Amino acid sequence: MGFNKVFSLLLVFVVLGATAGIVGAAPVEKVRVIITIDKDFNENSVFALGGNVVARGKVFPIVIAELPPRAIERLKNAKGVVRVEYDAEAHILKGKPPGTGKPKPSQPAQTIPWGIERIKAPDAWSITDGSSGVIEVAILDTGIDYDHPDLAANLAWGVSVLRGKVSTNPKDYKDQNGHGTHVAGTVAALNNDIGVVGVASAVEIYAVRVLDASGRGSYSDIILGIEQALLGPDGVLDSDGDGIIVGDLDDDAAEVISMSLGGSSDVQAFHDAIIEAYNYGVVIVAASGNDGASSPSYPAAYPEVIAVGATDSDDQVPWWSNRGVEVSAPGVDILSTYPNDSYETLQGTSMATPHVSGVVALIQAAHYNKYGSVLPVGTFDDMGTNTVRGILHSTADDHGSPGWDADYGYGIVRADLAVQAAIS
Secondary structure, three states: OEEOOOOEOOOOOEEOOOOOOOOOOOOOOOEEEEEEEOOOOOOHHHHHOOOEEEEEOOOOOEEEEEEOHHHHHHHHOOOOEEEEEEOEEEOOOOOOOOOOOOOOOOOOEOOOOHHHHHOOOHHHOOOOOOOOOOOEEEEEEOOEOOOOOOOHHHEEEEEEOHHHOOEOOHHHHEOOOOHHHHHHHHHHOOOOOEOOOOOOOOOEEEEEEOEOOOOOEEHHHHHHHHHHHHHOOOOOOOOOOOOOOOOOOOOOOOOEEEEOOOEOOOOHHHHHHHHHHHHHOOEEEEEOOOOOOOOOOEOOOOOOEEEEEEEOOOOOOOOOOOOOOOEEEEOOOEEEEEOOOEEEEEOEHHHHHHHHHHHHHHHHHHHHHHHOOOOOOOOOOOOOOOOHHHHHHHHOEOOOOOOOEOOOEOOEOOHHHHHHHHHO
8 A cells, every 4th residue: 555755645444324424414315335146046025125227246256235224134035135235335535646738758767666666676587578379467547547558568458447347448447546567567568668667568458447546446446456356468367278277378367466545344255256366376465564564464464465565775665564474575665657658756555566467477477488387376374485485485585583574574676586396
């Protein structure tokens, strides 16, 4: 999550339809819910209760619907309903939307941001820069400046799922906030002669817009975003029917999902989506949060997710970076791409997260290029080199107490050592 002198990103989850507390405000007639279903569910049960269906899961067994509050309890008893949960809203409390109508700036000469140097990414590029023909990183965020000269060549696909509507129209996934474009640059800004360079400068990225121009989104939209990352541009989960979607040339599911977002609410349907993506072999990376809390926010708090904390140029953990993380990465004064073909310096666990997502892309690209397959995700306790998480843990620069500690996790990630381990 971005927390910086330009803007502080804090995702606060509130039940949609809750009382606004404004005198004279019109009463909310319907609330949005996430319905987990089984094969016996019939959407007519929603319509019969005066509701409407907003979206249906293609991979996940969910229906997103709006109903009168009084109908919720009755819906829980409908045939085929496993669970009904109130949707939640996420929003940025403060932000700096990019300027509109301004002339596009001339491009500065390329520099390597200090965070890219710190994790020794340039030392890995002689082995791989992320190019593989199969590895894609899905960035679930505010969208992307899709024609940015430092990003456009690596943008393989864009999609928006705002308010339950799936759209691949570029105007719908255009970044009008700045956060998503900044994250994308740290993952995959081109290694050219302008601006900056990303951790994996040749990896393909999917821009999956789950937050609007003000930074607001919902759990249901994030779930649909995860689903789109699994389906990929062709919209088919397993086109060749071999049961393998990650690291498969015949399928275009993302191998990495990067989420620089989070909140305090634990919604089971959200966790179920995370679990399913993890079981397919997708490596999921998320920001731990900027609250100075003793534990990560969600989804980073889920055991299937790699929770990332932030460090500064002195390898210190800022007070605001949530503890209890799995690994750490540079997250203070990070220069990266920004809308209107520009560049901006931001800070936060949002900025640390794409460093780790980029390293994961390098690991998988290196392994795939040598062995023709990707590594399994692994678990929080792994220390070997036969899983992605094990490689991240065993090759990180250990800071704080020896081994894992709450401040740094297993340490600050090292791209060079991780890539070497992936091909050894």
